[in-house]
Amino acid sequence: MGIYTTVMDEVALYTGLSPTAFFTILAMMVVVYRTVTNMFVSPEDYNKPPVVSTRGNIRFDDDAKPAAEPVQLGEITEEELRPYNGSDPSKPILMAIKGQIYDVSSARNFYGPGSPYAMFTGKECSRALALLSFKPQDINGNLEGLDESELAVLEDWEYKFMEKYPKVGQLVPSQRTQQNEHKEQIQDNFDVGKEEAK
């Protein structure tokens, strides 16, 4: 008990803060530190550049692989967006904001498997971004009940993504892709044709 009160007195003396305030601030600093450090890939995780022998073999980088061009997907549904969550290394990592799909593959440290924002990938995440929420039930495109400031937050995110990432498509409600609409139209015409032939 003596040690406890001594420590508390020292904390109050040195920091001018109540012990509760001191430990709350300390805990918050630890949380922020851990969150931020988790966002960065440690240097060892980067592939080391290949060791190339230069003897009699001066290489120019003209055979270097160009950065993969983002694949344009056009109009797809939320179900079709799901697999683009980083689990398949041959697929780009995508996420949608206000129905627009962005290729975020260039930021694997944010969105790759196991990274802090991986839960948003392969999904429409407007609501989560507006509310600054990581809750699974908020990771969707439902903007119902959001107030003006939340919509402004969402708009800021949208601008950030428009600037930083290539847009590769847009979401359409299930069963209403353009192709389906087109097919339906053909089917309608076909049905009309059959009626007239009778």
Ligand code: HEM
């Ligand atoms: C403890 C709270 C948080 C801290 C300390 C934090 C910190 C950061 C930092 C340092 C970055 C990198 C910024 C950059 O280099 O451009 C970042 C990016 C990001 N944060 Fe947070 N963040 C926090 C909470 C959140 C929340 C609540 C959300 C949304 C629900 C969020 C969504 C994002 C997203 C989507 C990115 C990546 C943006 C991009 O692709 O460039 N963060 N965060």
Ligand SMILES: *[C@@H]1O[C@H](CO)[C@@H](O)[C@H](O)[C@H]1NC(C)=O
């Ligand atoms: C990513 O998507 C695939 C295919 O839709 C699914 O099997 C897998 O569980 C998802 N992974 C995560 C981490 O959500």
